Amino acid sequence: MIDCDVHHARATDQELLPFLSRGWHEFISNRGPAGIMPLTVQDGLPNPHGFMRADTFPPDGSPPGSDFEMLRQQVLDRGDVRRAILTFGDDSHVAGHHNPYFAAELARALNDWSIDRWLSRDERLVSSIMVATQLPEQAVAEIRRHADNPRMVQVMLVDNPHRYPFGHPVFHPIYAAAEEIGRPIAIHGGAGGWANPASTGGGKVNFYFEAHTLWPQVVMTHLVSFISHGVFERFPRLRLLLIEAGAAWLPSLLWRFDTDYKGLRREVPWLKKLPSEYVRDHVWLTTQPLEISPKREQVAELLGWVNGADRLCYSSDYPHWDADETNYIASRLPASWHRRVFFENALKFYGWQEADLAPVGGRNAK
Amino acid sequence: MIDCDVHHARATDQELLPFLSRGWHEFISNRGPAGIMPLTVQDGLPNPHGFMRADTFPPDGSPPGSDFEMLRQQVLDRGDVRRAILTFGDDSHVAGHHNPYFAAELARALNDWSIDRWLSRDERLVSSIMVATQLPEQAVAEIRRHADNPRMVQVMLVDNPHRYPFGHPVFHPIYAAAEEIGRPIAIHGGAGGWANPASTGGGKVNFYFEAHTLWPQVVMTHLVSFISHGVFERFPRLRLLLIEAGAAWLPSLLWRFDTDYKGLRREVPWLKKLPSEYVRDHVWLTTQPLEISPKREQVAELLGWVNGADRLCYSSDYPHWDADETNYIASRLPASWHRRVFFENALKFYGWQEADLAPVGGRNAK
Numbered sequence: 001m002i003d004c005d006v007h008h009a010r011a012t013d014q015e016l017l018p019f020l021s022r023g024w025h026e027f028i029s030n031r032g033p034a035g036i037m038p039l040t041v042q043d044g045l046p047n048p049h050g051f052m053r054a055d056t057f058p059p060d061g062s063p064p065g066s067d068f069e070m071l072r073q074q075v076l077d078r079g080d081v082r083r084a085i086l087t088f089g090d091d092s093h094v095a096g097h098h099n100p101y102f103a104a105e106l107a108r109a110l111n112d113w114s115i116d117r118w119l120s121r122d123e124r125l126v127s128s129i130m131v132a133t134q135l136p137e138q139a140v141a142e143i144r145r146h147a148d149n150p151r152m153v154q155v156m157l158v159d160n161p162h163r164y165p166f167g168h169p170v171f172h173p174i175y176a177a178a179e180e181i182g183r184p185i186a187i188h189g190g191a192g193g194w195a196n197p198a199s200t201g202g203g204k205v206n207f208y209f210e211a212h213t214l215w216p217q218v219v220m221t222h223l224v225s226f227i228s229h230g231v232f233e234r235f236p237r238l239r240l241l242l243i244e245a246g247a248a249w250l251p252s253l254l255w256r257f258d259t260d261y262k263g264l265r266r267e268v269p270w271l272k273k274l275p276s277e278y279v280r281d282h283v284w285l286t287t288q289p290l291e292i293s294p295k296r297e298q299v300a301e302l303l304g305w306v307n308g309a310d311r312l313c314y315s316s317d318y319p320h321w322d323a324d325e326t327n328y329i330a331s332r333l334p335a336s337w338h339r340r341v342f343f344e345n346a347l348k349f350y351g352w353q354e355a356d357l358a359p360v361g362g363r364n365a366k
Numbered sequence: 367m368i369d370c371d372v373h374h375a376r377a378t379d380q381e382l383l384p385f386l387s388r389g390w391h392e393f394i395s396n397r398g399p400a401g402i403m404p405l406t407v408q409d410g411l412p413n414p415h416g417f418m419r420a421d422t423f424p425p426d427g428s429p430p431g432s433d434f435e436m437l438r439q440q441v442l443d444r445g446d447v448r449r450a451i452l453t454f455g456d457d458s459h460v461a462g463h464h465n466p467y468f469a470a471e472l473a474r475a476l477n478d479w480s481i482d483r484w485l486s487r488d489e490r491l492v493s494s495i496m497v498a499t500q501l502p503e504q505a506v507a508e509i510r511r512h513a514d515n516p517r518m519v520q521v522m523l524v525d526n527p528h529r530y531p532f533g534h535p536v537f538h539p540i541y542a543a544a545e546e547i548g549r550p551i552a553i554h555g556g557a558g559g560w561a562n563p564a565s566t567g568g569g570k571v572n573f574y575f576e577a578h579t580l581w582p583q584v585v586m587t588h589l590v591s592f593i594s595h596g597v598f599e600r601f602p603r604l605r606l607l608l609i610e611a612g613a614a615w616l617p618s619l620l621w622r623f624d625t626d627y628k629g630l631r632r633e634v635p636w637l638k639k640l641p642s643e644y645v646r647d648h649v650w651l652t653t654q655p656l657e658i659s660p661k662r663e664q665v666a667e668l669l670g671w672v673n674g675a676d677r678l679c680y681s682s683d684y685p686h687w688d689a690d691e692t693n694y695i696a697s698r699l700p701a702s703w704h705r706r707v708f709f710e711n712a713l714k715f716y717g718w719q720e721a722d723l724a725p726v727g728g729r730n731a732k
Binding site: 047048049160162163164165166168196197198199200201202203204205206207208209210212213214216217218219220221222224225228229246248249251252253255256257258259260261263264265266267268289291292293294295298299302305322 | 567587622624658665
């Protein structure tokens with residue numbers, strides 16, 4: 001299996017400090033009794049249960065996802081995982097920081113921390129490249145810095161510090177760099193709070209319950225923006241993965257998107273095919289949380305209408321409490337989809353060869 | 367048939383002036399060479415084709431939807447319509463005005479204009495009650511003013527002048543008044559521009575093509591907000607119609623909404639049943655524009671999963687160019703649904719008796 005969404009975390013703020021340049025280290029640390037400057041953005045709606053699965057809390061009190069041995073047992077060895085893509089935890093919201101220069105430095109340090117503290121531990125682990133999209137040119141430099149490290153496997157976008165969604169030209173230098181070094185883009189759902197122009201259409205909702213129900217809207221908007229602005233015409237080798245945004249909304253969105261394209265394409269003359277054809281050629285989605293239909297077969301039937309067997313990539317979302325177990329998700333999809341959803345689609349998305357992957361059980365890395 | 371969305375319009379600004387109080391009339395008119403103050407909010411993205419069907423422009427150059435005889439021929443007599451619900455055109459955006467007192471006066475005048483100039487012409491016509499939600503207490507007064515006129519059939523919400531979507535308690539006095547006088551609420555999609563906190567989740571899109579594709583997001587958010595805030599527990603006789611927002615997004619949204627309710631209901635202890643059960647008991651949707659699936663039967667199959675035969679109410683959206691002809695929409699839905707979708711569901715939603723409706727062909731009103 002390949003698990004496309006595993007959230008790793010720092011045990012402490014101190015753990016990140018050695019990866020910061022001296023000036024930023026001092027800026028962050030020398031605050032006297034105020035202690036270390038906050039390094040993570042946490043301004044979304046509070047989950048009434050917290051976010052973490054009860055059995056993922058390490059006994060020493062450090063945060064879920066920060067203990068390699070525990071993650072190895074609960075993710076890598078549990079499900080015959082041959083590769084797991086690390087996606088950071090609260091640190092994934094680096095593009096939500098107010099100070100863009102601070103964010104750029106944090107992104108750089110987080111990527112080096114991920115390589116040093118995680119990729120070195122197990123060859124089954126690979127990491128996302130976090131970028132501070134506040135400053136696209138600095139994000140480009142950060143992407144290029146990892147060009148020669150094949151274990152930094154995708155450029156990940158979460159929070160949006162700009163007014164427009166991710167298809168807007170302000171983000172294109174990032175896509176040019178990703179295409180240039182042969183990495184796909186991943187958009188992770190759940191960006192929340194002040195850093196996003198809007199977390200739902202229609203206004204500010206008041207409960208986490210509402211926000212989570214409507215969470216796919218942001219990712220839908222980014223997808224529509226990507227296609228409408230012609231990102232896949234301008235960067236024809238670019239691939240896009242939509243993480244943790246659900247999937248069952250895709251057919252009805254594409255029906256409307258294709259219909260509207262036929263009626264309104266005067267506005268977007270650079271497009272050369274139907275929106276659904278760009279999705280077919282460039283876009284994949286992760287499974288978790290897969291919508292639960294009243295009759296089990298409905299969700300697979302619906303996703304089958306957009307060739308879900310070839311579009312979905314398994315993800316656990318460990319260590320969150322709504323994480324999907326392998327057996328559970330397998331039970332909800334047709335057996336004929338399993339090999340593609342759990343393995344082959346991710347291979348294709350990332351451009352990997354099966355022979356290059358670690359065997360089940362792994363070996364020591366490096 | 368009952369047509370649930372017909373946009374009627376004023377031929378001129380002067381047509382509305384007699385319905386304004388003397389002070390407002392002067393305020394609007396006495397601007398010297400600047401002419402009459404703008405009476406409509408038009409700040410959305412421009413449709414690259416304009417909005418109106420070519421054959422709906424009256425020969426005298428007045429706007430589509432403003433000529434009763436033309437509307438009679440093209441809507442009422444064409445499709446065996448026994449009742450058509452008028453929903454205003456650009457004037458429906460009255461809640462998008464900056465000046466809340468001006469908006470309240472306009473809403474009052476628009477409703478009186480609708481009664482005087484339209485309902486008097488044909489008994490098949492009934493009208494929405496426009497309210498300026500900028501000032502909920504004035505909206506309540508406007509709703510109560512029409513309590514004894516059964517041809518003012520619903521309270522219609524379009525633009526949102528407040529920060530929060532329509533389930534928020536700031537709007538509850540409006541729902542209390544609607545329930546008190548036995549009228550349902552209708553939310554019309556397509557509110558755009560500055561008056562809305564956000565027209566899409568994820569940021570400001572750049573093309574009408576994108577905005578229209580994502581248009582359902584605002585209505586989805588209002589629906590989630592309505593249910594989450596317990597509007598249907600607080601006002602158990604209230605019914606809600608979602609107009610011109612599509613329908614095929616409903617199953618996947620309800621799957622996620624029900625699942626999230628099971629996990630997160632600690633936040634909303636006032637709810638007593640699943641979100642999908644509130645929809646089943648309180649919510650209807652209009653047909654236009656029905657999503658177009660690649661295989662014709664898919665959209666009906668999908669909507670069948672949420673009992674679409676009982677939830678959908680036919681609407682033409684006349685005089686817009688994406689208006690649906692009766693025969694077209696009939697061809698896209700199973701024959702067994704037709705009587706309900708074209709007639710009975712609207713009867714039930716509005717609480718009408720068939721015997722009270724005009725015969726096909728109508729009679730002169732009053």
